Amino acid sequence: xxxxxxxxxxxxxxxxxxxxxxxxxxxxxxxxxxxxxxxxxxxxxxxxxxxxxxxxxxxxxxxxxxxxxxxxxxxxxxxxxxxxxxxxxxxxxxxxxxxxxxxxxxxxxxxxxxxxxxxxxxxxxxxxxxxxxxxxxxxxxxxxxxxxxxxxxxxxxxxxxxxxxxxxxxxxxxxxxxxxxxxxxxxxxxxxxxxxxxxxxxxxxxxxxxxxxxxxxxxxxxxxxxxxxxxxxxxxxxxxxxxxxxxxxxxxxxxxxxxxxxxxxxxxxxxxxxxxxxxxxxxxxxxxxxxxxxxxxxxxxxxxxxxxxxxxxxxxxxxxxxxxxxxxxxxxxxxxxxxxxxxxxxxxxxxxxxxxxxxxxxxxxxxxxxxxxxxxxxxxxxxxxxxxxxxxxxxxxxxxxxxxxxxxxxxxxx
Numbered sequence: 001x002x003x004x005x006x007x008x009x010x011x012x013x014x015x016x017x018x019x020x021x022x023x024x025x026x027x028x029x030x031x032x033x034x035x036x037x038x039x040x041x042x043x044x045x046x047x048x049x050x051x052x053x054x055x056x057x058x059x060x061x062x063x064x065x066x067x068x069x070x071x072x073x074x075x076x077x078x079x080x081x082x083x084x085x086x087x088x089x090x091x092x093x094x095x096x097x098x099x100x101x102x103x104x105x106x107x108x109x110x111x112x113x114x115x116x117x118x119x120x121x122x123x124x125x126x127x128x129x130x131x132x133x134x135x136x137x138x139x140x141x142x143x144x145x146x147x148x149x150x151x152x153x154x155x156x157x158x159x160x161x162x163x164x165x166x167x168x169x170x171x172x173x174x175x176x177x178x179x180x181x182x183x184x185x186x187x188x189x190x191x192x193x194x195x196x197x198x199x200x201x202x203x204x205x206x207x208x209x210x211x212x213x214x215x216x217x218x219x220x221x222x223x224x225x226x227x228x229x230x231x232x233x234x235x236x237x238x239x240x241x242x243x244x245x246x247x248x249x250x251x252x253x254x255x256x257x258x259x260x261x262x263x264x265x266x267x268x269x270x271x272x273x274x275x276x277x278x279x280x281x282x283x284x285x286x287x288x289x290x291x292x293x294x295x296x297x298x299x300x301x302x303x304x305x306x307x308x309x310x311x312x313x314x315x316x317x318x319x320x321x322x323x324x325x326x327x328x329x330x331x332x333x334x335x336x337x338x339x340x341x342x343x344x345x346x347x348x349x350x351x352x353x354x355x356x357x358x359x360x361x362x363x364x365x366x367x368x369x370x371x372x373x374x375x376x377x378x379x380x381x382x383x384x385x386x387x388x389x390x391x392x393x394x395x396x397x398x399x400x401x402x403x404x405x406x407x408x409x410x411x412x413x414x
Contacts, residue, residue, distance in 0.1 A: 023060045026098055027073045031059055031066070033095035038078065041086035041110060047079050072101035074125075079108030087134075088112055094119050102126055109133035116155070118143050130154040132178070137161070140179075146170045156200065157181035167191035179204065180222070188223065201226070202245065210234030210246075224248050224268065232256055232269075247271050247293065255279060255294075260306050263287055270295045270314065277301030278320075283308040283327070294318070295341065303328075303347070312339040316365070323349035324366075335359040343367045343385055346396060350375060370396030 023031075032053055040046025050064045060068035067075035076099065079087050087110020096105065097119035103126060112134040120129070121143020129144070132154050139162030140155060148170050156178040163186030168174065174193040180202040187208030188201065194215050202224040209230030210223070218238050222245040231253035235244060244259070245268040254276035259267060261284035274297040286309040293314040302322035307313055308331055324342065329352045331337035338361050342350070347369040354375040358364060365381035366374060367389050374389045390396075 022058050022071060023068060023073070024071045026100075027068075027071075028059065030095045030098035031063070031073070033098075034076075034078075034093045037093040037095075038088045038090040038112065041089055047085070047088065069101070073099045074101050075104040075106075076102060077104070077106040077108070079106075079110055081108040086110065092117055092131075092136075096120060097122050099123070100125070104128040105130070107131045107134060111135055113137065115139075116141055116144070116160075120144060121146055123147065125149060127151045127173075131158070133157040135159055140164075140184075148172065150174055152176040154178040155182070160184060163187075164189050168193055188228075214238060216240065219243070221245070232259075232274075235259070242266075242287075244268065255299075257281060260284060260292075265290055267292045269293065270297070272297055274299060278304045278315075279306050280304045281306045286310050303342075309336070311337060313337065314339070314341045315345070316341040317344040320345040320347055321370075322347065324351065326351045332358060332362055332364055335361060338362055340364045341382075342369065343381060344369075346370050346391070348372075348396070352376070 035051050040048050047064055050062060059066050065077035066073055087108055089111040091114035094117040102123050115138035116136055118141035121141055126147050127149050136158040140160055145165055145168050150171055151173055160182040166189055171193045174196055176198040178200045180200045182204055185205040188206060188211055190211045192215050195217050196215050197217055198220040199218060200222045202222040204226055206226040206228055212234055214234055216237055219240050220243045224245040225248035229250040232251060236256045236258055241264055243266045244264060247268045247270045249272055251272040257279040260279055265287045270293040277300060283305050290310050291312040292307060292310045295314040296317045300319040303320050303324055305325050305327055308327040324347055332340055343365045350366045350371055352375045363380045364376055366376055367378055367381055368386055368391055370391050378385060
């Protein structure tokens, strides 16, 4: 090799190194189109301040939110995600589909409007699609549900409409599905991906019942604040559940006993039409920070010992009768139970000595029951609680005396 060739070799290698680090021309054009359809809500120093297409810089290394591998864009994060950042506005450009190596597309909270481009369904390498907390409208393109490698789909808190397909046969890799806070109607899908862990369909317009045979892999399930009905038997086999929120619906029937002896941290079933009693089982170990909310239902009978180990327990606005087991009082006095709301029931005894000093972290409310001399005032009650410590005697004698009683009108039935 000549002396000249030896001198030229480092220069050639450097050129190849530089060339290989430059973004692919197709991706460069796509980024420019994406930028033209979006803008910063911030007046200065916004997210796009580094996106300078006229400068001699490589977007792979200089543009905020752009990550590349082998000159192709693999991750595109639009916005900062910081609480102080107002986000972006505009619309999502269909040119995103030209980023064929994309594995993650993230749009942080802002005011982006318009539909979700259907061509996103051609991004076969996509594993994370998160377009949360904006103002996207229209239906979810069916092509999205055909992305076989998708792990996380989060379209929550937009203005999406339409219904969901009855099954997701292609989404075998899906672990997280969040569609909360939209205007989606129809029923829950009958068949969900078998390995899904996190499903949030809350705050929509869903109707129908809980499907039977939901994946036993589920650890987080929320259909709160919809218009769903039927019983809760669909959740009975879900032994790995850690968080269950079915509140604010029209579910009816009795409580599955199996729900109360699992490692569920949060069991939120308030504001439904559930009937029957609290399962008559001994106290089961509960997770630290556990919350059970069964308030605003139609539960009746005596309060069993099944819920003594819960840290925050809400049973207010039901039809419970009889005496409260001393185990609940001891749990409150020890500080193990921090919240116990029993107001607006028909309980006859709360075995706590009047004047007992409770831990500062405790909140206990037993007002508007049938306790002759309530040991507690209203200090531990929510601000909106009625100022009556006890129910009128006529309501109590009927409710606890075995007569037929109209709880909604608080009148004795003939």
